[in-house]
Amino acid sequence: MTGTQTRIVLARLPQGVPVVEDFTAETVPIPQPGEGSFLARTVLLSLDPYVRSAIAGRHPGHAASSPGDLVPGRGVARVIESRHAGFAEGELLVVETGWQEFLVSDGRNARLVDVRMAPASTALGVLGMPGLTAWAGITSLAAVRPGETVVVSAAAGAVGSAAGQIARIGGARVVGIAGSREKCALATGTCGLHACVNYRQEGWQAELRRATDGSVHVYFDNVGGPILDAVMDLLAPGGRVVLCGLIGQYNTGVPLTVPLASIIKRRARLMGLVVYDHEHLFPEYLATASAWVRDGRMRYVEDRAIGLEAAPAAFHRLMTGANVGKSIVVVTPEDPDA
């Protein structure tokens, strides 16, 4: 295939929260696949908080980016032309696409998407890395038991909404924390959580205490900072805390911390979660959760932007918490399965 494509590169290194001016679109030739690789067309691009730390060189497997570099990211892509024995033309994959329309890949970390199981976009969210992250944290690290009280922050986000639902399906009483009335409505409505507290509203700590009866067995933390401090104050003796994300720190780079005395006082167990450690759980998760998605027990919400050029603004929304649900950019709207 010949011709040109659009791709989005860094115009400059973001300072704090990324803004649209940090990115610029450029037109380049469509790359040609060599022996052992394939050409694919990006259908859907996933926007995830880790991309912010990857650009800054603070994410495993990613060197720090420089101005002019392609923005990293995974997406769903369709194989157009293959010179790789393991991938055939027409196959739909989750793969490192970067923020571009066409990509050449050697297939590393690529996996097939089966649209008979669920819509392709779920492979980036509820049935992809964010879902697996939630599953590993709730079932493996925290080992949530029926009847326990579980708190999940960023409860309307891709990871948080999956974590809350997995805990709820497992028999826990789940209280979400989110940053708007709309997000809380999503958490209690669509996701079926017991309650949700809007941390941007005055008196939210007292509301959280009431909603949890002052006793939290498990906290799935996506944010750190003052929200973590507030939940630590409500932790039951021996309570478990899964540390999964630090959205504030991704932008500022200022280290968030937790006081040692509060860990000792609560006899807490704090556990760091990195999803790459848990990839062996993926087949089990996919089988379990795709059935839940099909029978409606597990729901998902997407924040879709249309067209690759919309990616910078959508990423800014994600990093300021203005998105609701999984952030996806539809790069090739004509694809029937997207």
Next chain:
Amino acid sequence: MTGTQTRIVLARLPQGVPVVEDFTAETVPIPQPGEGSFLARTVLLSLDPYVRSAIAGRHPGHAASSPGDLVPGRGVARVIESRHAGFAEGELLVVETGWQEFLVSDGRNARLVDVRMAPASTALGVLGMPGLTAWAGITSLAAVRPGETVVVSAAAGAVGSAAGQIARIGGARVVGIAGSREKCALATGTCGLHACVNYRQEGWQAELRRATDGSVHVYFDNVGGPILDAVMDLLAPGGRVVLCGLIGQYNTGVPLTVPLASIIKRRARLMGLVVYDHEHLFPEYLATASAWVRDGRMRYVEDRAIGLEAAPAAFHRLMTGANVGKSIVVVTPEDPDA
């Protein structure tokens, strides 16, 4: 029994590290036991870091002290006169004595000391609360396995020296951290640790890296602060950290913290330890460890001060790390079992 006794009370509330001027001796009548209580004579007084937070009202079960209050503390005491059915004259007990020569007790939290098992003073150290703290942390929370690399801070202290030896006897490779050459010699000599690093010596972090081959499976932390930060940098993926003490914070009250990113990066498990949760393990610990003490596999070192009036200076030494081994005040030197 009639007459007077000496007791030590707070002259004023300590600011920072307690100094001898914070305490004063006074002469008061020997108390009389009522029905259901007994009079005992303090033989040995235990000095422990928790007393500093107890005075400040930051320790469970202790209200903040005021000037004029008896200094709290546990000790070994002999029953002199009993009006309690559960305790007989002549029995030797571990009990809340406070810093005084005679005490009346209702027997709450008292336990018999069997001097045929080991010398009475061990009931305050290696075979008492400090030893049980070490046992709970190493065997229950961290569940140390043979061949693992374990780091213990305050390695020459009452808890640290027990933790290091329990891990060593369990088959781990143990590296101590302590604050002087003399303490390190105790840790590697008497306690048989693989190595010990003096954190007051230039370049100690590099030495710790070498001694641990840059990979720590379990860290038993008695101090928090920069030493915790340094060990976190060496933690193997999935490494466990037992948070047991915060010696710096006891004096200053300034909260010590740990960065969330270092927990996530190392997939660490941080666990708060409070010994009172683990008292059910005491019979098992006592049976196991007293045999080790008798056969010489487990050693202990004591820092003894003679006479109740020496307690304030000995406590100052403890809180500045100038002691070596378990801090004990011999209150009644004539007791044959002390």
